[in-house]
Amino acid sequence: MFKDLKKALADIKNLEVHYNHVLKDYTSFKIGGKADIFAIPKSRAALVALLQLVQDYKTPFFLLGKGSNVIIGDRGYRGLVIYTGELKDVIIKGNIIEAEAGISLAALANKALAAGLSGLEFASGIPGSLGGALFMNAGAYGSEMKDVVKEATLLDYTGKEYNYSKEDLKLSYRHSILQEKPLIALSVTMELQPGNKEAIKAKMLDLNRRRKEKQPLEWPSAGSIFKRPPGYYAGPLIEEAGLKGLRVGDAQISEKHAGFIINLGNATAADVLELVRLVQDKVYQEKGIKLELEPRFIGEF
Numbered sequence: 001m002f003k004d005l006k007k008a009l010a011d012i013k014n015l016e017v018h019y020n021h022v023l024k025d026y027t028s029f030k031i032g033g034k035a036d037i038f039a040i041p042k043s044r045a046a047l048v049a050l051l052q053l054v055q056d057y058k059t060p061f062f063l064l065g066k067g068s069n070v071i072i073g074d075r076g077y078r079g080l081v082i083y084t085g086e087l088k089d090v091i092i093k094g095n096i097i098e099a100e101a102g103i104s105l106a107a108l109a110n111k112a113l114a115a116g117l118s119g120l121e122f123a124s125g126i127p128g129s130l131g132g133a134l135f136m137n138a139g140a141y142g143s144e145m146k147d148v149v150k151e152a153t154l155l156d157y158t159g160k161e162y163n164y165s166k167e168d169l170k171l172s173y174r175h176s177i178l179q180e181k182p183l184i185a186l187s188v189t190m191e192l193q194p195g196n197k198e199a200i201k202a203k204m205l206d207l208n209r210r211r212k213e214k215q216p217l218e219w220p221s222a223g224s225i226f227k228r229p230p231g232y233y234a235g236p237l238i239e240e241a242g243l244k245g246l247r248v249g250d251a252q253i254s255e256k257h258a259g260f261i262i263n264l265g266n267a268t269a270a271d272v273l274e275l276v277r278l279v280q281d282k283v284y285q286e287k288g289i290k291l292e293l294e295p296r297f298i299g300e301f
């Protein structure tokens, strides 16, 4: 069966395939074991063919964007990881941008800047892909994907294509329809506003400077480890509970921003999980507030 699958994978055009592939280099946390199969579709057709094969062979799979909001288990992933990073075409017509899901938000924001379009400045420092940003309705500094998304082309797990309007996408705080249904973002259409290039650039630089000042960007992390509890911010709650700097193995509550867990070098997913539980317990004891994880936990721990 595995031999047949291997052969079928080799027959798909524009598909790069690796076996027993280390995942940590594809995550911002630099944590995670190996995937049995790691595939990189280089065209939409290759992604669709891959999904059809996954159905035929009943292979578990997981879609990976820039890996900036996942914590992958130390024992890796049993099945297929599909990396979207090579699907990154962009078409700009007037103030409408249609981009494939694998493009990084930084590259996308730079394309908008070059076209003199405003609205994506907030996204230029978020280290994710467009697909991951739609999945999470990523946001920062008072703006979020919801403000710019017009519609998206999605695939179901058999590779069938659908057009979803902004309303259908159900974008709300760190949430979208992609978290409710088995759907994959193939491309996203955004509506921006004509703007002054110098002003767009200045705003991007200013937001990224503020990000650098506040966040421990010098260390690998998965960004904010907890969602914002209603009415509070996770960082100050953790700081007030006296947990700044707390460490399990090489996983540490950042001294610079208590809402981040950083990897000091060789942190494992198990270290992160233990630290997360310590923080959740202490904050609950002291404040009566339940902190919920923001990143997705993937694979075997």
Ligand SMILES: Cc1cc2nc3c(=O)[nH]c(=O)nc-3n(C[C@H](O)[C@H](O)[C@H](O)COP(=O)(O)OP(=O)(O)OC[C@H]3O[C@@H](n4cnc5c(N)ncnc54)[C@H](O)[C@@H]3O)c2cc1C
Binding pocket: 028, 062, 063, 064, 065, 066, 067, 068, 069, 070, 084, 101, 102, 125, 126, 127, 128, 129, 130, 131, 132, 133, 134, 135, 136, 137, 138, 139, 140, 178, 183, 184, 185, 186, 215, 217, 221, 222, 223, 224, 296
């Ligand atoms: C230093 C740092 C700062 C950050 N700052 C912010 C911030 O300011 N605001 C914010 O909102 N987030 C922030 N994040 C979190 C993260 O960057 C965002 O959530 C981002 O949108 C995740 O995109 P990704 O491509 O890395 O997703 P991944 O981590 O690769 O995947 C996350 C989830 O999205 C799914 N997914 C990915 N691509 C697709 C697709 N094409 N179709 C369907 N599902 C898909 C995955 O299966 C997974 O479940 C930060 C992270 C870091 C490390």
